[in-house]
Amino acid sequence: MQSLTRACLGSAALFLNVALAACTRDGPTPPIGILPTSCPGLNLGPLPAAVTMSPTTPAAVRILGNGRDTVRYQAEVAVHGNLAYTTSWGVRQVAGNKVSIWDVSGDAPVLVDSLIVIGATTTGDVAVSDDGSLLVVATERSGGSIAIYDLADPRKPQLLSRFNNEDTDPGVHTAEIGRVNGKLYGFLSIDPGGTGGARLVIVDLSTPSAPREVYNKLAGNPYVHDTFVRDGLLFVALWNDGMQIWDIGACGQGASPEAPRVLGTVQTVGGQVHNVWWYHDPNGSKRYAFVGQEGPGTVPTSSTGDIHVVDISDPLAPKEVAFYHVNGAGTHNFSVDEAHGVLYAAYYNAGVRALDIRGDLGKCDASQRDSVAGSNLFRCDLRLTGRELATGLTDAGRQVYVWGVDYLNGNVYASDMLNGIWKLGAAK
Amino acid sequence: MIQAVPMTTRADPTATRSALNEGYLTQPLFMGHGAWGPGRVVATLNLEGWTLQRGELTTGAFGEGYVDRRHPHSYIHELLGGIEGARSGVSASFFAGRGFVPFGSDDPMARPFEKYPVNHHLAQVLERIVAIGAVRRGPVILELSTFNGDEPVSPSTWPAWGRFGDSWSARLTALPFRGGELSASVADVASPEVRHGGGLDQWKRSVVARFDRMTTDTWRYALAEWAHTDERIQGQTVTSLTSLLAEGAYCRAGAVVGARIEQTDRPEEEQTLDPFRTPRPPIDLSNLGISRWTTATFMVSAPPIMYRVFSGRAFVEVARISVAPGDPPGLFNAQLRYGSSHMWMLSAGVRLRAGSMHGRMGRYGVANPADSLPSTGTHMHDMESHQMASSQRMTSSPPLFTPGNRCSL
Numbered sequence: 001m002q003s004l005t006r007a008c009l010g011s012a013a014l015f016l017n018v019a020l021a022a023c024t025r026d027g028p029t030p031p032i033g034i035l036p037t038s039c040p041g042l043n044l045g046p047l048p049a050a051v052t053m054s055p056t057t058p059a060a061v062r063i064l065g066n067g068r069d070t071v072r073y074q075a076e077v078a079v080h081g082n083l084a085y086t087t088s089w090g091v092r093q094v095a096g097n098k099v100s101i102w103d104v105s106g107d108a109p110v111l112v113d114s115l116i117v118i119g120a121t122t123t124g125d126v127a128v129s130d131d132g133s134l135l136v137v138a139t140e141r142s143g144g145s146i147a148i149y150d151l152a153d154p155r156k157p158q159l160l161s162r163f164n165n166e167d168t169d170p171g172v173h174t175a176e177i178g179r180v181n182g183k184l185y186g187f188l189s190i191d192p193g194g195t196g197g198a199r200l201v202i203v204d205l206s207t208p209s210a211p212r213e214v215y216n217k218l219a220g221n222p223y224v225h226d227t228f229v230r231d232g233l234l235f236v237a238l239w240n241d242g243m244q245i246w247d248i249g250a251c252g253q254g255a256s257p258e259a260p261r262v263l264g265t266v267q268t269v270g271g272q273v274h275n276v277w278w279y280h281d282p283n284g285s286k287r288y289a290f291v292g293q294e295g296p297g298t299v300p301t302s303s304t305g306d307i308h309v310v311d312i313s314d315p316l317a318p319k320e321v322a323f324y325h326v327n328g329a330g331t332h333n334f335s336v337d338e339a340h341g342v343l344y345a346a347y348y349n350a351g352v353r354a355l356d357i358r359g360d361l362g363k364c365d366a367s368q369r370d371s372v373a374g375s376n377l378f379r380c381d382l383r384l385t386g387r388e389l390a391t392g393l394t395d396a397g398r399q400v401y402v403w404g405v406d407y408l409n410g411n412v413y414a415s416d417m418l419n420g421i422w423k424l425g426a427a428k
Numbered sequence: 429m430i431q432a433v434p435m436t437t438r439a440d441p442t443a444t445r446s447a448l449n450e451g452y453l454t455q456p457l458f459m460g461h462g463a464w465g466p467g468r469v470v471a472t473l474n475l476e477g478w479t480l481q482r483g484e485l486t487t488g489a490f491g492e493g494y495v496d497r498r499h500p501h502s503y504i505h506e507l508l509g510g511i512e513g514a515r516s517g518v519s520a521s522f523f524a525g526r527g528f529v530p531f532g533s534d535d536p537m538a539r540p541f542e543k544y545p546v547n548h549h550l551a552q553v554l555e556r557i558v559a560i561g562a563v564r565r566g567p568v569i570l571e572l573s574t575f576n577g578d579e580p581v582s583p584s585t586w587p588a589w590g591r592f593g594d595s596w597s598a599r600l601t602a603l604p605f606r607g608g609e610l611s612a613s614v615a616d617v618a619s620p621e622v623r624h625g626g627g628l629d630q631w632k633r634s635v636v637a638r639f640d641r642m643t644t645d646t647w648r649y650a651l652a653e654w655a656h657t658d659e660r661i662q663g664q665t666v667t668s669l670t671s672l673l674a675e676g677a678y679c680r681a682g683a684v685v686g687a688r689i690e691q692t693d694r695p696e697e698e699q700t701l702d703p704f705r706t707p708r709p710p711i712d713l714s715n716l717g718i719s720r721w722t723t724a725t726f727m728v729s730a731p732p733i734m735y736r737v738f739s740g741r742a743f744v745e746v747a748r749i750s751v752a753p754g755d756p757p758g759l760f761n762a763q764l765r766y767g768s769s770h771m772w773m774l775s776a777g778v779r780l781r782a783g784s785m786h787g788r789m790g791r792y793g794v795a796n797p798a799d800s801l802p803s804t805g806t807h808m809h810d811m812e813s814h815q816m817a818s819s820q821r822m823t824s825s826p827p828l829f830t831p832g833n834r835c836s837l
Contacts (some may be wrong), residue, residue, distance in 0.1 A: 091699035093764070121700050141700055141707065173711060190710050194493075194581035199623050220628035222619075223711065235451070240626050270662070272713070296628065296666040296713035298758045
């Protein structure tokens, strides 16, 4: 109760509405939550609980099996049911124009089929719709596109449509899909061209055989690499322009995917904002967004870039409060086991990292903080606050370069550019 | 001056993992320069955008989205205006326009070999909107410049005007003896590969020693250079690329023989369906490692056939190329990429020309050692006969390209 009282006072000092019932024993109990006045329709849930942990040596996530592919470089992974879909990147022995379909019901993923996407050099991103009916693949070069497949038979996806236009040129780097007010949309991050800048394109996928562009905007400096859509908020990774939060329906003020409204922007330390995950804690708190920074690297030996934790209590002024750093390696894509509060991060040459992200991540002792030169920003170091749970694939016995991870039903699936797909146990 | 070089090249193997034969009309140029009192103008129109759109087969070459092909240059290769003046033994010039940044060595187009070295993008910075101030006192020349960091996107694309001034360079040159030249230069180039900025910056350094001496019937030329580029982001070096190059040529009675040896680091980038292209701009800050190219090139050129202002000089060049993983090696694997770590290139063609080139491509005004201002006691160039120098007082046309001289390239 003490910490809750302190939090109430602190929240009042900000411009958050914390229901009074949280601070009193009397009266009926209305919903307790952070209700940003800037976005009336948004309830960020209760304040995160205080969690105290001590740094320990991270455990090794158990490797269950590997589905090998050394013909192409693997890219992203999406798991649905007992199947995993992995995409491919660049040119190895052949071009990355393939989506591999793996049966992951056993320990070792087994390749059961594949899709070849004509004209693609890279099929960099893949996503399965929330109802499991569609598979969406982003393609780069040769104009850029998304390929939309019917998953009526998940082992034999059928091409429904291929969407491309002048706005998807020269390549669709990622294509996230999400539902807003019941309608399915694709959020396409477009590579910059020779003279044209990067852009974000939103596509109405409610008729997947006939996708329709509903919005596009120059975005990113110089890149926009990824987005994250949930509950009517769109988080946009704008590289050196930071992470931006767009209202696409969450606030109830008329914004939509067709007419988004920018709420706020945060410049995370170092920029190079690559990807985002808006985390919903098991206690209902929705205060933190996790930002992946993609710095320079050399495939397959080095990478750089930290995980940044952003407090979005005020969506108009999100603020970085914590970070996670791995020496000699940088992060890429995330997947979160929200029921247990574990974030899994692909970490390229450092394999997979698992972090305990439950509770309040912005509170720490002075000895656990990092100050940012030239600013009054203090950030908690998640390693020093004992949040580093486990590492994966550091004991694989061969060099790895992990692009993406996907957590599902107690297992973590990692796409490794060099070796194919790995099935891992969950972090304990 | 008008120039064109019809030629063929056989590369065996190259990025296709097989031998490839191609023919081109390369280096098609219209070049002119003029002077009105202290005013100067330099212009070079390059038509490679029409004749060389796919790039010129040059195994090991890289830059501007091309790999194992040399990219076509901008239509407006040079267009600068300037002024020159001298007082009390000190001469000075100021040039502005699109052209070469004072950094590194002369453009390969103005050197004896038709094929560009691999180090073109480490040793020269070109086709920028640049403002150059130069002062010369006796045998010492200092150049300072500011320019836009973005490299050309295509032959017809203008630079990003708003980026003018985001990059700078400086070059110090000494002329210790007749025909001899030593220079050291630095350049800070902001995000050359990403036009909108935010890409890797380049911190470049170069040291060049050059010798050039011509008589009425002979010509001796040598150049040695070290060039180094650190690719950086937020002040941190990400990749270091080094080049060492030495080349020389000798001409007698119009026949030229030459040799070049270089070892140059090349950053490896994502491959596309076209093995001769890389994504441009790159879509992130990473690379696939470094490859190290060692290339030995030999050339022989027949005496030119000359008619009035027209000349034709046949040439043959043979290059032996070796490639190995650099530091870090990354994913580079020569066997996978080329089918071999040792390659050949054989080229033959004719350099057709009417008029004379303006020589030292990459130096303007008093930065050109051949410049006539002022008469400081340092030999303005190395024409032992002086038959041209005394009469023409050239402002920017060294004897290397003297019309009528059979050793002129």
